[in-house]
């Protein structure tokens with residue numbers, strides 16, 4: 481596989497934070513590649529560096545050392561302006577909190593990233609993305625008139641409107657009940673299978689992680705191994721072992 485087949489590559493990425501006189505190493509020389517058209521879950525005990533990994537890979541945070549490449553563009557050394565543009569145009573995010581604007585309808589929320597980028601908003605495109613997430617008939621509804629799962633699907637549509645190369649999720653199903661969570665995960669899975677999208681998702685939930693092609697485990701800021709095509713039970717068993725490691 482040549483490097484163009486990778487949506488994101490991390491090469492020996494470290495990130496430390498100053499904490500008083502000492503430093504906390506959130507990520508310690510992590511090297512990972514995320515092939516295009518795959519769904520990866522990132523798991524690990526609390527404080528193992530999952531969010532930091534996601535933020536560095538998505539250009540939201542800068543590594544202390546090492547390099548991150550998004551579709552052939554190396555992020556190290558990009559100015560803040562270039563990094564902001566890259567995030568806006570090439571990367572999509574969904575978080576545990578849906579972060580929808582309550583005063584706006586679903587279609588207005590979905591169009592927001594285009595408006596913020598000063599781009600023309602094609603109504604047909606907004607409707608198409610809403611249809612893709614199963615909300616073709618909810619375009620005029622406001623967030624308070626929708627269920628949690630529907631709101632997360634609006635957030636997904638908003639992340640997809642710019643046709644990002646990679647979609648990042650930080651606990652995207654964390655606020656949903658298990659049935660709604662399954663609906664959103666099935667949708668994510670089908671985006672990878674049908675449209676060849678690349679998804680990287682941090683989760684604590686072995687069932688959510690079992691929808692991914694690959695699960696990467698982090699411990700103390702380092703990659704501690706991975707599972708491919710694993711069941712929720714296998715993933716849960718691995719997590720139990722990792723969490724049992726004494727400090």
Ligand SMILES: Nc1ncnc2c1ncn2[C@@H]1O[C@H](COP(=O)(O)OP(=O)(O)OP(=O)(O)O)[C@@H](O)[C@H]1O
Pocket residue numbers: 497498499504505506524525526527528529530531532533
């Ligand atoms: N801004 C910061 N300043 C100091 N330390 C930080 C900062 N951000 C993260 N850390 C530390 O880096 C380590 C990794 O944090 P991170 O949030 O990436 O872990 P996580 O695996 O996402 O945790 P959780 O599952 O609890 O959300 C932790 O020890 C955390 O305390």
